[in-house]
Amino acid sequence: MIYRESLGHLVEIQSLKKQETVLQEALEGEFGRISALEKRQTSSLLEIESLSKEIIDLKIKSKEHALDTLTNEQTKLKAKESMVTNEKEVLALEKSLKENQEKCLSLESELFLDLENEEALLQKIKDLKSFLIGLENSIQEISAEVQSHSAKYKIDLESVQNRITSLLALCHKDVLVLFERAQKKHPKSPLSYINGTSCKECRMVLNSVLKSSVENISAIETCPYCERILLPTTLNY
Numbered sequence: 727m728i729y730r731e732s733l734g735h736l737v738e739i740q741s742l743k744k745q746e747t748v749l750q751e752a753l754e755g756e757f758g759r760i761s762a763l764e765k766r767q768t769s770s771l772l773e774i775e776s777l778s779k780e781i782i783d784l785k786i787k788s789k790e791h792a793l794d795t796l797t798n799e800q801t802k803l804k805a806k807e808s809m810v811t812n813e814k815e816v817l818a819l820e821k822s823l824k825e826n827q828e829k830c831l832s833l834e835s836e837l838f839l840d841l842e843n844e845e846a847l848l849q850k851i852k853d854l855k856s857f858l859i860g861l862e863n864s865i866q867e868i869s870a871e872v873q874s875h876s877a878k879y880k881i882d883l884e885s886v887q888n889r890i891t892s893l894l895a896l897c898h899k900d901v902l903v904l905f906e907r908a909q910k911k912h913p914k915s916p917l918s919y920i921n922g923t924s925c926k927e928c929r930m931v932l933n934s935v936l937k938s939s940v941e942n943i944s945a946i947e948t949c950p951y952c953e954r955i956l957l958p959t960t961l962n963y
């Protein structure tokens with residue numbers, strides 16, 4: 727029966743390890759809240775950058791300049807109308823005027839669409855900037871919350887881990903060797919009760935000699951199939 731106490735400690739350790747996992751996940755979850763917001767911040771900044779580039783690529787200024795040049799050209803051509811002397815010159819001038827007029831109209835309508843496009847892009851940038859301001863505020867608020875939650879989880883985690891360490895120190899060394907081996911194979915469930923005539927975890931049938939050795943705690947036994955440490959039914963969780 728020298729192992730009874732050690733087995734009791736193992737049961738407590740297994741339950742503490744579950745708590746440890748829950749606390750570690752909660753801690754990661756807290757940091758995840760911030761990093762999710764920071765990702766949105768980065769993607770919004772990138773979006774603003776790409777929208778600004780789209781505006782530059784519209785080349786509105788140079789198109790406006792080109793339109794001015796065409797308009798001036800048109801004025802100059804019109805001024806020549808009174809100076810032409812023969813029909814050939816009249817026809818040539820009319821042709822130039824017509825061609826220039828067409829270029830003007832086409833560039834004007836292109837510019838009109840570009841300006842509409844620019845307005846929509848500027849609006850999107852404006853919306854994103856105000857979204858970022860809100861996001862920045864949220865990050866600051868949540869950071870304070872995350873810090874206070876994390877501090878609490880860390881304290882709880884430390885106390886669970888300290889308890890595990892002190893329980894391990896109390897276990898018989900034979901038990902520890904087998905527990906370590908079982909933990910390597912089954913990190914979440916290194917222990918198993920006997921259920922009827924079987925190992926509760928792997929459900930394989932155990933022979934009666936092994937079963938009575940476990941129930942009497944005359945030795946530390948492991949399941950020959952799954953290698954978990956077998957616990958007597960008298961040892962309750």
Ligand SMILES: [Zn+2]
Pocket residue numbers: 918925926927928929930949950951952953954
């Ligand atoms: Zn088993």
